[in-house]
Every structure is written in structure tokens, then in C-alpha cells.
Amino acid sequence: MPCQKSGKNRDRHQFKNLAGFSGLFHGVYTRHGGVSQPPFDSLNVSWNVGDEEERVRCNLLKIQAEMGVDVVVGSPQVHGDEVHIIDEAAVSSCAGHHPLLITPPGDALVTRLKGVGLLIKVADCQSILLLDPVSEAIANVHSGWRGSVAEIVKKTVSIMAERLDADPSSMLAAIGPSLGPCCAEFVNHERELPKSFLDFQVRPNHFDFWAITRRQLMDAGLKxxxxxxxxxxxxxxxxxxxxYRGLGETxxxxxxxxxxxVH
Ligand SMILES: [Zn+2]
Incomplete structure (x- = not known):
């Protein structure tokens, strides 16, 4: 299958607070503008949902080209709280799956390296983008409800502060398109969610996970x-x-x- 070059850029949701940083590329892509066939139409970036390998590769190559980075790093996401710092040693120990470099399993990626893109794959789960303008540390965090319970976003901010000199009070965060309070129904919430999440229950069995993440980021020191x-x-x-909730196989x-x- 030819991986055709298209001059048209794909749509992505961009954030006002991350725009305007020279040299920083960010966003959450829509499903449009790729080459995958239904039910993966069309910009699917996962090899683990039943899509054709070559089509996924082609979609990733289009994204890498738009980002303008040398490499794109991703993880097998496991709904845990493992945070990977992507330094030069980590890049060289990644497994290659062209065009992706694959880390060990984990759900948050952090780097200060130039030319390295961080990829998180989602379908209802949140991706949370972080930037510390002072240290230039960036992160991409995968957080579904299990990640919210594990407070992976707080853990990521702490590691950025401890290991990369990031300052939480100057950090910017962006919470991507994901399961909204309109649709986040958890009928087993008494078993699955901590009692503290009840503060974010918007109607019976429905929770505002966007507000939960914002609260966790503020607890970590963000404004x-x-x-x-x-x-x-x-x-x-x-x-x-x-x-995933809306479509099942997707x-x-x-x-x-x-x-x-920087060349
Ligand atoms: Zn909704």
C-alpha cells in the first residue's frame, strides 16, 4: 500500500497556553486525514487494535513529518503509573518499530531533548500535555480512570521537578479531548473510584474527570x-x-x- 504524501495538514486540537512557544509542536489529532480503513478510519496510530500494520506506519510517518522531529517515542500503555524519562540513554535503549521508538511499558513520557516527539494513544482516556518553560521539560501523560486513581499526573509533575529541575508553579498543562462529564458513567464507582472523587460527581454515577485532573495538577503545585x-x-x-465507549472496535x-x- 503506497504511503502517499499529502500536502494537506491534518487537523489537531491545539491549546492556547502551549501555542506561541517557538520550536514546540503539540496537539491532539482528530481521527481524520489518515489511511486506515473502517472501523479504524482513518488516522489510527495503534498496532494493537486490529488495523493493518502498514497503514498505521503510514499514519505515524505523516504525523512525524508534520511534527518535524527526528524520532517519535511511544510506550505500551498499561493504565499504570510508570513515568519514563526520555534522555539520550533511554532513546538508545528503546526498541525500534519504525517509525516509533518503543519504551518499556508505561503511561507517561518526559523529556528535555530537542528533536524527540512524545506520543500517547487515546480513545476516551485523557492525554495531558505538560510544559515547564523554564527548564524546557515537556511531558505527555496517558490517564484513563485508572490513571486518575493512581494520580499519574501528580507523579509525573513530581518527577519533572525532582529530576529535570522543572518548577510546578511555572508549568503549563493541557488536558486533551477525552471522556467528558456528560458521558463518564461509572456504575461501579463505589468499588472502582476513591471516595474523594465523589466531590466531582456531577449527577448520579457521572464524574468530571477533567476537573479531577485539574485538582491533581493543582495539588502538584500548578496554578x-x-x-x-x-x-x-x-x-x-x-x-x-x-x-472506545462510543464505538467499541475503533x-x-x-x-x-x-x-x-536544533540543527
Ligand atoms: Zn459526552
Whole structure:
């Protein structure tokens, strides 16, 4: 199958608070503009949902070209709280699956390297993009409800501060299109969610996970005004986004962030 070059850029949700940083590419792509066939139509970036390998590769190559980065790093996402720091040693120990470099299993990627794109795959789960403008540390975090329970976003901010000199009070965060309070029904919440989440119950069995993530980021030291929520529910907007709850067998969206290389 030819991987055709197209001059048209794909649509992605971009955040006001991350725009305007020279050399930073970011966004959550819609499902449009790729080469995968139904039910993965069309910009699916997961090899693990039943799509054809070559089509996924082609979609990833288009995204990498738009990002303008040398490499794109992704993880087998396991709904845990493992955070990977992508330094030069980590890049060289990744497994190659062209055009992706694959880390060990994990759900958050952090780097300060230029030319390295961080990829998170989602279909209703949140991707949370982080930027510390001072240290230039960036992160991409995968957080479904299990990630919210494990507070992976807080753990990521702590590791950025401890290991990469990031300052939470200057950090910017962006919460991507994902399951909204309109559709986040958890009938087993008494078993699955901690009692503290009840503060975010918007009607019986429905929870606002966007607000939960914002609360966790603020607990980690971020300022409320530095946190931007896309406010787009993937279930309600499944014509533009892949939604596991809304569609069942479907693709995975690409959420990306990365500094362009300095050549
Ligand atoms: Zn919804």
C-alpha cells in the first residue's frame, strides 16, 4: 500500500497556553486525514487494535513529518503509573518499530531533548500535555480512570521537578479531548473510584474527570490559570475522535508534544 504524501495538514486540537512557544509542536489529532480503513478510519496510530500494520506506519510517518522531529517515542500503555524519562540513554535503549521508538511499558513520557516527539494513544482516556518553560521539560501523560486513581499526573509533575529541575508553579498543562462529564458513567464507582472523587460527581454515577485532573495538577503545585481543558468529549464527538465507549472496535488518536531539533 503506497504511503502517499499529502500536502494537506491534518487537523489537531491545539491549546492556547502551549501555542506561541517557538520550536514546540503539540496537539491532539482528530481521527481524520489518515489511511486506515473502517472501523479504524482513518488516522489510527495503534498496532494493537486490529488495523493493518502498514497503514498505521503510514499514519505515524505523516504525523512525524508534520511534527518535524527526528524520532517519535511511544510506550505500551498499561493504565499504570510508570513515568519514563526520555534522555539520550533511554532513546538508545528503546526498541525500534519504525517509525516509533518503543519504551518499556508505561503511561507517561518526559523529556528535555530537542528533536524527540512524545506520543500517547487515546480513545476516551485523557492525554495531558505538560510544559515547564523554564527548564524546557515537556511531558505527555496517558490517564484513563485508572490513571486518575493512581494520580499519574501528580507523579509525573513530581518527577519533572525532582529530576529535570522543572518548577510546578511555572508549568503549563493541557488536558486533551477525552471522556467528558456528560458521558463518564461509572456504575461501579463505589468499588472502582476513591471516595474523594465523589466531590466531582456531577449527577448520579457521572464524574468530571477533567476537573479531577485539574485538582491533581493543582495539588502538584500548578496554578489554576495555567491549566487548560480542551472541553471536547470524545464520546459526544465520535465523528471527529475515536471513542472506545462510543464505538467499541475503533482506532486510537495521536496526542503529541515535542521540541523541534536544533540543527
Ligand atoms: Zn459526552
Amino acid at each position: 489554576e490559570e495555567n491549566i487548560e481543558i480542551a472541553g471536547r468529549c470524545t464520546v459526544c464527538e465520535k465523528e471527529n475522535f475515536f471513542s 482506532g486510537r488518536l495521536a496526542s503529541v508534544i515535542g521540541w523541534k531539533p
